Amino acid sequence: MRPPTSMTIAGSDSGGGAGIQADLKTFTALGVYGTSAITALTAQNTRGVQAVIPIDPQDVIRQVTSVLDDIPLDATKIGMLASAEVIAALAETIGSRRVAFGHLVLDPVMVATSGDVLLPDTATELLRERLLPLTHVITPNLPEAARLLDVPVAADLDAMADQAEQLRDLGAEVVVLKGGHREAEEEVVDVVAHPGGVDLLRAERVHTRGTHGTGCTLAAAIAAQYARIARARTPGNGGLRFLATTPDAADEIGGAQAPGDDLAAIGAGRDFLQRALRGGAEQQLSVAPQDGHGPVDHLITIARREAED
Numbered sequence: 180m181r182p183p184t185s186m187t188i189a190g191s192d193s194g195g196g197a198g199i200q201a202d203l204k205t206f207t208a209l210g211v212y213g214t215s216a217i218t219a220l221t222a223q224n225t226r227g228v229q230a231v232i233p234i235d236p237q238d239v240i241r242q243v244t245s246v247l248d249d250i251p252l253d254a255t256k257i258g259m260l261a262s263a264e265v266i267a268a269l270a271e272t273i274g275s276r277r278v279a280f281g282h283l284v285l286d287p288v289m290v291a292t293s294g295d296v297l298l299p300d301t302a303t304e305l306l307r308e309r310l311l312p313l314t315h316v317i318t319p320n321l322p323e324a325a326r327l328l329d330v331p332v333a334a335d336l337d338a339m340a341d342q343a344e345q346l347r348d349l350g351a352e353v354v355v356l357k358g359g360h361r362e363a364e365e366e367v368v369d370v371v372a373h374p375g376g377v378d379l380l381r382a383e384r385v386h387t388r389g390t391h392g393t394g395c396t397l398a399a400a401i402a403a404q405y406a407r408i409a410r411a412r413t414p415g416n417g418g419l420r421f422l423a424t425t426p427d428a429a430d431e432i433g434g435a436q437a438p439g440d441d442l443a444a445i446g447a448g449r450d451f452l453q454r455a456l457r458g459g460a461e462q463q464l465s466v467a468p469q470d471g472h473g474p475v476d477h478l479i480t481i482a483r484r485e486a487e488d
């Protein structure tokens with residue numbers, strides 16, 4: 180008997196809103212046991228990134244293999260990779276032990292909400308050629324999709340669908356092209372291209388400055404949902420006892436992997452993010468909230484006491 184498990188391979192955000200910290204909170208909020216491999220340290224808060232401190236690629240791999248050698252993983256989320264050297268080392272390890280990573284969700288982090296660069300331009304080609312073909316789901320935002328394809332940023336939903344299909348052609352089985360950057364729209368639409376076709380996932384725009392870490396949280400939530408589904412599907416493991424009941428859980432039980440699993444995991448991951456965004460809009464962490472972008476509320480699945488006034 181074991182709980183659903185996941186690993187995040189990402190950068191550390193000292194401010195706690197994005198990266199490793201957002202991922203581990205998201206895994207926890209969705210009842211998934213989280214493990215991690217840190218690819219870079221950042222000195223970062225809601226106002227921006229003050230420093231990026233690299234980690235030696237071999238030390239990233241040491242963390243990854245330490246986890247792989249001991250803990251079976253249902254899913255893995257990859258976020259900030261920081262350098263071409265880390266991408267190359269990771270692609271080699273994933274290539275040789277692909278199955279051990281479980282469902283692989285890649286958020287191709289390139290630039291932070293604050294505008295700070297988190298991956299040099301020169302590393303894009305390596306990400307596209309080496310890592311993308313190994314992933315199950317890739318979750319680019321609009322500028323990231325454009326950079327991966329070397330085309331202009333998609334201006335409408337048709338262009339987004341087209342780019343999502345083109346990214347599938349590069350090797351990812353499922354593409355979630357995120358539409359959060361189309362700020363004029365009242366509705367936020369993510370385009371999902373998958374083996375069954377193209378679907379549009381719509382949500383009402385939350386009017387908030389608290390969008391730091393939304394991309395990380397979405398990818399981590401999708402990985403967590405895959406982990407839950409994988410656990411729920413494993414016959415006779417008794418592991419269902421470990422599936423915490425949370426409002427945004429996707430665990431359709433029975434049989435082997437089913438075609439609807441991708442949309443179930445992505446839809447439930449997105450529902451979690453939407454609730455976390457709405458919760459984040461009501462909280463204030465920074466002493467200067469107008470200067471930066473606060474985090475989403477990862478603890479939204481944890482019941483809070485009603486105000487006593």
Ligand SMILES: Nc1ncnc2c1ncn2[C@@H]1O[C@H](COP(=O)(O)OP(=O)(O)OP(=O)(O)O)[C@@H](O)[C@H]1O
Nearest residue numbers: 292320357358359360367384385390392393394395
């Ligand atoms: N204001 C908003 N209201 C509702 N949903 C949003 C909003 N902003 C972003 N989203 C959702 O958040 C997710 C991340 O979208 P976005 O396009 O902003 O990606 P990103 O740029 O990688 O995120 P980040 O802000 O972490 O860099 C998507 O599912 C998107 O639909």
Ligand SMILES: Cc1ncc(COP(=O)(O)O)c(N)n1
Nearest residue numbers: 190197198259291292391392
């Ligand atoms: C360590 C780390 N990873 C990812 C992001 C991107 O998140 P966002 O675009 O919301 O700033 C970040 N800022 N820091």
